[in-house]
Amino acid sequence: MNPQKTYSIDEAQEKLEFYCSYQERCHKEVVEKLKDMRMIPEAIDVIVVYLIQNNFLNEERFAKAFVRGKFRIKKWGKYKLTLELKKKNISKIIINLALLEIQEAEYLETFHALAEKKAETLKMSNLTVKKKKLADYLLYRGWESHLVYDKVNALIN
The missing domain is CATH 1.10.10 (Arc Repressor Mutant, subunit A)
Incomplete structure (x- = not known):
């Protein structure tokens, strides 16, 4: 321009x-x-x-497309999706509506697959360091901490 x-x-x-x-x-x-x-x-x-x-601009449609795309392509969790939408000044009501686009079963399936795939790539012998690396990775991607810590403890012991 x-x-x-x-x-x-x-x-x-x-x-x-x-x-x-x-x-x-x-x-x-x-x-x-x-x-x-x-x-x-x-x-x-x-x-x-x-x-x-003239329906060129619609926050609800934007939020739903954003959630679907970032979840399916970047494998972001609900926490990060919410944070990024808040940065774009999207209202809490629209954020909650958009998060309904993700089916709970698909959400958990994606989370478990992501955690297991990452755990396989971590090749350190120190279990504490390995747990921390896996937890940090999943938390950074916006997955809820209760899911992360349960999965880390189940995968690495």
């Missing part, structure tokens, strides 16, 4: 329609994009309202 270029509301609106059509976006990302385009606050409000009314 040319930092000197200025956009009319119609031009900016058209750019943002494409931006939102390409991939689900949250309000925060759209507002930041408009600020980068050097739009004034009144124009930002007009464009965001237009995008919402």
Whole structure:
């Protein structure tokens, strides 16, 4: 983007329609994009309202897609998913709705497979260090601590 270029509301609106059509976006990302385009606050409000009314922008749809993608591809746990959505200013109600996209059975199956796969790669003889490395790995990925510690103790003894 040319930092000197200025956009009319119609031009900016058209750019943002494409931006939102390409991939689900949250309000925060759209507002930041408009600020980068050097739009004034009144124009930002007009464009965001237009995008919402024309279904280009939908926080619930964004949150559900985000949760499904990060869980299936990056194998993130619910804690990290919640944290990342909060960073994007998504409301607690929408976060809870989005987390319902993950079936409990699939969630636990993914967790166990991830933990077992990582445990196999840890080749140290000191069990305490091995347990810590596995726990740190799973906690970093946002899995709940009660699941992590139960699994670490079951796998490494």
